[in-house]
Structure formats: structure tokens, C-alpha cells
Amino acid sequence: MSTRLPRLAAYGALAALLAIFVGLFVESRRSEAVPRVDPESDLIVSTRDRLRVCADIRVADQRQVTDRLTAGLRQVRRHPHWELTDFDDRTPALEGGCRATLPQEGVAKGVVVGPGVTARPGPYRTVVVVLGGAEADRLLGGQRAVLVPYELMEIEHGATATVTQAVVVRDTFVGSPEFVKDYLTPAIGLHPEPDPNHKEDHHHETSS
């Protein structure tokens, strides 16, 4: 009895240490998860667990713009491919707190309007920037809207990809069906014109 007690105590101490270590390890892995681009995920980044959309609204009537954007998101939620995505069932709520960096020379295809290449991307998959009046004229020129990178990550040697998509839009265009279809839908990651037929129907190879 006298020799068993120290041995049992030692086993107990080892088991306790093991449990503590495993707990700490799991917690550290959660908190230190390394974001990476997931090549098959609609959320793009491995550390994102749901679709989040941020709005940077730079016009006076924020309420009206917010209502129109929310209606647009509801429309996107009805996309026939939504169920195929990694998004959950809910229509994403518009969040605040993001601020695009808009270059003075204007916004055009390919121009980065956010932090650019990063190893630690933010939680938002999509950022909507709404401009009005003279600022819209100056930065968008003749464009009604444009899709541009906000954050990018390295995906492999010699290649980067947008992981947070921005869409910069005039306030007067936000409520239009064309904006929802051609800009907001792809900014969320869905095709503007989903094909009802399956892909295997298409194969076109020729020999000469």
C-alpha cells in the first residue's frame, strides 16, 4: 500500500499534465490558426466561418443606401447556387467598421483599395464602398461601379489572389437590378448568370 500510493500519484500527475497540455495545445491552435487560401471555399480564407459583408458608405443618406444594399443582399441570397456554397442559410447583415483606401487618381479594375497583400486577412469576404456626388465623379469617372481587390494573399509561388472583394459603387446605382446582378452577386462570389444545365454537357474538342 505504501509503495502503490506514490506510483498512483505519479500516474495521476502525468495524466493531469497530459490533459492540461492537450487543452492548451488545442486552444493555442485555435487562436494561432494560420489563415490560408482555401482553393475550394466560397469564403476563400480558411479561418473564416461565415459570410460577412462590410459597408463603407460615404453619403449623407446612409439609411436609404443601407436599405437598398440590404434588399440587394436578400436578392443575392435567393441565388440558385447559394445552397452549394459554404455560406449559412442567413442573409448576411451589413456591418460597419471597414474603411477603403481610395487612390486620388481614381478607382479602376485592378486597383487595390484596401490593405493589399497580407498574411492576416480580415473577417469580411466582401466590402461595399458607396460614393456620392462629386467624390463619385472624381474617383469613378464614367463608371457606375467597379469590382476591385481589397485584400490579397499569396496562393502559391508567384501568384496572389483577392481574398476580400470590394465593389465601389455610386449611390444612385445601388438600388438598380443591374448592380445586384452584375456587381453585388459576383462580389459575394456567385455567378451573375447561373447555368441550369450541368457542366458535363460541355465538351468541345477537335482534331486537325
Next chain:
Amino acid sequence: MPGLDRPPRRQRPLMWAAILFTSLVAATLQAGPASAHGSHSGWEQRHLADMHTWTAYHGIEDEEFCVNIIGGATHSYALSRIKSALFNTGTPSWHLMTKSDGSTDVRIDIRPMDNACSSYGERRSQIDYEYWVRPNNSVVPACGSDNVSCVTFDVQTRAASGSHVHYEWGYVHMDADHLGSDTLINHETGHIFGLMDGGPNVSYHGGCPSSLMHLAYYGCSGNAGLTKPTDNDISSVRTVAAR
């Protein structure tokens, strides 16, 4: 003495438990996050959306490209060099995914747009990829350093079929000094169509098959002198297009 009465063998379970515990701790500490990986199977590769579709005429289903000059070369020179590398180096060729035996797959139908990218207004959104030319030694954040060329993909969407995700647009960031090389123009274009770098010196190894993506620079000396894609490359791109 009590210690002498204890059989030595009876201490071993505790010793083994301690060794097991230590090994477990050490092994766990060594374990890292999953490393990046890739393949030429076509199932994990970033690629342009329009690679899956085609039209019998020049339309938005074709792979249109334009040239955007930031510096280091004139638009006419850059466009001329890119067209020459893509269309005048014989077969195999990215254009029509042509193999050396002459077989083609029309889902890649490359169409140069003759004016500067910025001149197309909203029509620019239908142009699939762009060559952005910068002076030598200029910093290209997307490439991570200067004096290199690289690609960026933009606007990830789920395919019209719903089967997978890909990118609506691509950008080839070309160092102006690389415009003189058919090899580098065709190599960067290979990235746009879904192929990764390969060879002993890059994270995706894949050995050294005959491939323009497995350059001598990446440790595949047998591929030195390639100026255009190989039949292996065309097969890989056809696999990507068939997704």
C-alpha cells in the same frame, strides 16, 4: 534498505509512461499546420472562369486580354512581344490549347484587345486578363519583390455550373525586361490558365516533367531552352478547362 527490496522491473511502467508522455509532447510540438500543396490534376488550381466556355465567334466567352503600361515599355512594343510569344512560336500553344499533333480544344481562344486596358471603360470588365508592364526594379507588391513577374487573380466566383470556384479576372505583372523572353511571357500566361510553378526549388515540387512551368530556374535544368508550353502543359490546361 527498502529500495533494495523493490524489483527494478516494477519501475518500468512509470518510466514508459513518462517516455510516452514526453514523446507525445515532442511530437505535438513538432506538428505544424497543413502545408500548401497542389497538383496538375486540375482540381485545386486557380484559373480563369472563361476557360470552360466557348463561342464560334469572337465573344465574351473568349479569353480576351489587354495591355496596361505602368512603365518600362511602350504599349505597341509590349503588345507586339506578347502577341508574338503567344501566337508565333509554333505548337504546342496556349491558343486553342493546341498540341504538337495539331489537336485543339477551343475553350481557350485567346483574343488580343489592341488598345490600352484603360480605354475600354465598363467594357473592360469583360476582358478576362491583363498584362501590367512595370519598369525593371520597380516594386510590385503582388509579386513580393522587384525584378520578378507574377500573377494575381481577382473576383472569385462559383462557376455557372455551380461545380467549383474560379476567378473572373487575372493580371500578369510583367517586369518590362521580361518582355524580350517568349519563355517568361508564356510561363506567366500558364499561371493564368491554372498551372503552378514546379521543380525542386518551389513548394509544389512535382518533379521535373517536360513543362514550361518547371523552369530551369526552379531546378529543372532539362527544361532550359523551352520557349512555349509542352504537350504536358496543354494536357494539364485541358484538364482544368474540363472542370
